[in-house]
Every structure is written in structure tokens, then in C-alpha cells.
Amino acid sequence: MALFSRRPAATPAETPEGASVDATSVDDAVVADATSDVDAAASQPSEVADDEPDFDAVVGISMSSFQGLGAPAPAANGSAEPSGNDGVDTPPRSGLQDNGPLVTALAKLPERPEPAELLQVARQLLQGHLFLRVKGNAKRMLAEGENIPLAITTIGEKQYVLVYSGVAALRASLAADGATDTSAMAQPAQAVLRFLLSGTYAGLIVDPASAPARAMLSRELIAQMMEQADPEFSIKKLLAARRTESTPDDVVAAIPSSRLWIAVNKPDGSDQVGVAEARTVDGDRLIEVFTHPIEIAALGRGDRPAPVTGAQLGAALRADPGLAGILIDPAGPWIRLDREDLAPLMVEAPGDGD
Structure with a gap:
């Protein structure tokens, strides 16, 4: 990826x-x-x-x-x-x-x-x-x-x-x-x-x-x-609710069973499809993840939605140690989840490395 x-x-x-x-x-x-x-x-x-x-x-x-x-x-x-x-x-x-x-x-x-x-x-x-x-x-x-x-x-x-x-x-x-x-x-x-x-x-x-x-x-x-939309609206409900100390863990727990998307596009002069990232002022790289395709459309960047699973996000984080985590729904309400938060998704299941 x-x-x-x-x-x-x-x-x-x-x-x-x-x-x-x-x-x-x-x-x-x-x-x-x-x-x-x-x-x-x-x-x-x-x-x-x-x-x-x-x-x-x-x-x-x-x-x-x-x-x-x-x-x-x-x-x-x-x-x-x-x-x-x-x-x-x-x-x-x-x-x-x-x-x-x-x-x-x-x-x-x-x-x-x-x-x-x-x-x-x-x-x-x-x-x-x-x-x-x-x-x-x-x-x-x-x-x-x-x-x-x-x-x-x-x-x-x-x-x-x-x-x-x-x-x-x-x-x-x-x-x-x-x-x-x-x-x-x-x-x-x-x-x-x-x-x-x-x-x-x-x-x-x-x-x-x-x-x-x-x-x-x-x-x-x-x-x-x-x-x-995700049938249960699990992550959207968590993002719209009052934040607590358990919110990051609750969101991570909901990722495997939720419908999620990433924003993809072809950079000018390239035949390779890329996945949109966000960069913080400190230079941290975050995969942008979305709870609905309309969240991607609302950014107005011309990106297209592509479905993504929790397992795929975990594999991308394992493959690229330079990724600091993910940013869900960057247009807001949003949440940043760091590698430490996402550790449950990064556990390699049997057969993933084959």
C-alpha cells in the first residue's frame, strides 16, 4: 500500500x-x-x-x-x-x-x-x-x-x-x-x-x-x-459523543467491525495509486481514515473512497514504522489514534506474513 x-x-x-x-x-x-x-x-x-x-x-x-x-x-x-x-x-x-x-x-x-x-x-x-x-x-x-x-x-x-x-x-x-x-x-x-x-x-x-x-x-x-453508511454508526457515535479517557480504546475496538474508507488518488505523473496522509506540524505522518465516503467528498480534493479494514490498517502500520498512526474524519469531529492506541490492530494474525 x-x-x-x-x-x-x-x-x-x-x-x-x-x-x-x-x-x-x-x-x-x-x-x-x-x-x-x-x-x-x-x-x-x-x-x-x-x-x-x-x-x-x-x-x-x-x-x-x-x-x-x-x-x-x-x-x-x-x-x-x-x-x-x-x-x-x-x-x-x-x-x-x-x-x-x-x-x-x-x-x-x-x-x-x-x-x-x-x-x-x-x-x-x-x-x-x-x-x-x-x-x-x-x-x-x-x-x-x-x-x-x-x-x-x-x-x-x-x-x-x-x-x-x-x-x-x-x-x-x-x-x-x-x-x-x-x-x-x-x-x-x-x-x-x-x-x-x-x-x-x-x-x-x-x-x-x-x-x-x-x-x-x-x-x-x-x-x-x-x-x-456503517449499519451501526459505531465510530460516528463515539466521535459525536462527549470524549472520555476510554474514547480512543473504544474507537479502536470498533474499527474491526466498522465500514471504513481511505482516500485514494493518482499523483500527477505517476501510475501508482496513493493513499492520502495527514502531516502534523511536528512532521508526524498519519493515514487519513473516514467513516463515510461523504467525508472524503466534503474535503473537495478530488480523492476517491476505497474501503479499508482494520486488518489492512494494522498491516500498513507494521510495514511502515514511519507512520505515527491514523486520523479519523479529518474534517471533524475527528480523532487521532497513535501507534500505541492501535496496538491491538497491529498484532499479526497467523498467516499474515505468508
């Missing part, structure tokens, strides 16, 4: 396997004229009487009875914690946590985002959690076995699921529609995306009342993203 370090000028990002990205943000007039609606099990969402949704009633409950969203809600500190080991700079807060990486990506959107800018939002939808608005008290409805009325909007003949990155976006939505009796529900992002694909929704709108920090993503793009 040849390794090289490359940082060419950015080129237009490609979407996973040619999936299209809607290159426009949600138009104010479209949102204002859209018909508020709900799925077949729901009625129109509304706003609480005071100035904040009833988060306390819904965070942390199991959602096994909710429209096929079978995963438990994230812990109260479920967003990524800023540290020297990730790419998130959202300050920590007590209680309910925003989806920090998604908030950051949305905040960078201009009024009319380009496809490459929307890719940054799309990739952050694959980790952490999203918030949903529900008419009434979600905890009570779950306890009584009722269906959950989710907020959606109808644009023309298409229905879009409305999701939120955090408390500020929810407040903006409540202020915009002036409804009452709303609660909020935190759900793992991948569970929300699976729910969307299980119905006939045309896509989703993120933070609809937070222009320009909002985005519309098509069903086609979401379907392609989910098809290529």
Missing part, C-alpha cells in the same frame, strides 16, 4: 456515487407559504405557552414504540465535547445539548449555498442527534401508547420532515409559527433518517426558521448516504 501526503487546491466536491445535492437554501417565501402538516399518525405541531419547549418531558426516553425509530434517545450530554481531540468548538452547556457539529455547519451557510457547502451539513446529519417537534406531551403519549405527531411541511405536492439542530433553532421555529402545546424530542440522527426513508417524504428541512442557517436535503441524497 503506497502512502503519500497531498493537499492540492480544493476542487468542487463530488457527492457520494453521483447523488445530487440541492444547491439552494430554503426560500423564505416557500417556507411562509408551505402548508403545515403531519404524517398519517399526527396533527399539526404547536408551541408551548412559555418561551421554551418542554424538553424535560422527552429527553432520555426509549423510542421503541415511535414509528419504527427503535434506538434510545441520546444522553443529555450527547453532543460532541470540544477538546484537543476533535474538531468541534461549540462550548459545553449543562442539561440538553445541541448537535454541535450540525449547528457549526449550518452557521457557515451563505444565503445561497453551493453543493460543497451543503455537503458539510449533510455529513453532519450522520452523527449525533436531531430534535423533532411534537404536538402535545411526547412522554405522556409514549406512555399511553399513542402515535407521535411529528412536524412536517408540504411544499407543492411533496412533504418534508422538519428537524432541528438545537434549542436556538427550536425557539426560532416556535416564534415563527406562534402555535402552542409543543414538546421537543431528541433522537439519534440515523434513526430519524431511517424513519424518513421508511415513508414517502421528499426529504428534510433542517432549522426551517433560522435563515440563512438552514438547509433542504433531498430524499435521494439521504438514501445514498444511508446505503453507504
Whole structure:
């Protein structure tokens, strides 16, 4: 496996396997004229009487009875914690946590985002959690076995699921529609995306009342993203969660059973395919490893994804003592794993040296 370090000028990002990205943000007039609606099990969402949704009633409950969203809600500190080991700079807060990486990506959107800018939002939808608005008290409805009325909007003949990155976006939505009796529900992002694909929704709108920090993503793009994603989202969940001393060991333990990719390309004037490396300011060489092909596309370097296994990463590290380790998802949230961390992967299995 040849390794090289490359940082060419950015080129237009490609979407996973040619999936299209809607290159426009949600138009104010479209949102204002859209018909508020709900799925077949729901009625129109509304706003609480005071100035904040009833988060306390819904965070942390199991959602096994909710429209096929079978995963438990994230812990109260479920967003990524800023540290020297990730790419998130959202300050920590007590209680309910925003989806920090998604908030950051949305905040960078201009009024009319380009496809490459929307890719940054799309990739952050694959980790952490999203918030949903529900008419009434979600905890009570779950306890009584009722269906959950989710907020959606109808644009023309298409229905879009409305999701939120955090408390500020929810407040903006409540202020915009002036409804009452709303609660909020935190759900793992991948569970929300699976729910969307299980119905006939045309896509989703993120933070609809937070222009320009909002985005519309098509069903086609979401379907392609989910098809290529690791089924368990094991490493993405670890990278989006609050970091602890055990996080590096947990990530290494998850590598053998996870779907991972490396970025490959042919350097100019060479017939040999190389694997992208990162170099630190101290000169350390790190193999760049990715949890999803969209992470490679979002870098805009023109690289192509190639699947890689834990065994192959271990073999590459054994073969090249000059490699200091790996860097997972360099666009963030990221984690660096050094050779010491990766020792379990570097153990040569019987027959590997034949």
C-alpha cells in the first residue's frame, strides 16, 4: 500500500456515487407559504405557552414504540465535547445539548449555498442527534401508547420532515409559527433518517426558521448516504459523543467491525495509486481514515473512497514504522489514534506474513 501526503487546491466536491445535492437554501417565501402538516399518525405541531419547549418531558426516553425509530434517545450530554481531540468548538452547556457539529455547519451557510457547502451539513446529519417537534406531551403519549405527531411541511405536492439542530433553532421555529402545546424530542440522527426513508417524504428541512442557517436535503441524497453508511454508526457515535479517557480504546475496538474508507488518488505523473496522509506540524505522518465516503467528498480534493479494514490498517502500520498512526474524519469531529492506541490492530494474525 503506497502512502503519500497531498493537499492540492480544493476542487468542487463530488457527492457520494453521483447523488445530487440541492444547491439552494430554503426560500423564505416557500417556507411562509408551505402548508403545515403531519404524517398519517399526527396533527399539526404547536408551541408551548412559555418561551421554551418542554424538553424535560422527552429527553432520555426509549423510542421503541415511535414509528419504527427503535434506538434510545441520546444522553443529555450527547453532543460532541470540544477538546484537543476533535474538531468541534461549540462550548459545553449543562442539561440538553445541541448537535454541535450540525449547528457549526449550518452557521457557515451563505444565503445561497453551493453543493460543497451543503455537503458539510449533510455529513453532519450522520452523527449525533436531531430534535423533532411534537404536538402535545411526547412522554405522556409514549406512555399511553399513542402515535407521535411529528412536524412536517408540504411544499407543492411533496412533504418534508422538519428537524432541528438545537434549542436556538427550536425557539426560532416556535416564534415563527406562534402555535402552542409543543414538546421537543431528541433522537439519534440515523434513526430519524431511517424513519424518513421508511415513508414517502421528499426529504428534510433542517432549522426551517433560522435563515440563512438552514438547509433542504433531498430524499435521494439521504438514501445514498444511508446505503453507504456503517449499519451501526459505531465510530460516528463515539466521535459525536462527549470524549472520555476510554474514547480512543473504544474507537479502536470498533474499527474491526466498522465500514471504513481511505482516500485514494493518482499523483500527477505517476501510475501508482496513493493513499492520502495527514502531516502534523511536528512532521508526524498519519493515514487519513473516514467513516463515510461523504467525508472524503466534503474535503473537495478530488480523492476517491476505497474501503479499508482494520486488518489492512494494522498491516500498513507494521510495514511502515514511519507512520505515527491514523486520523479519523479529518474534517471533524475527528480523532487521532497513535501507534500505541492501535496496538491491538497491529498484532499479526497467523498467516499474515505468508
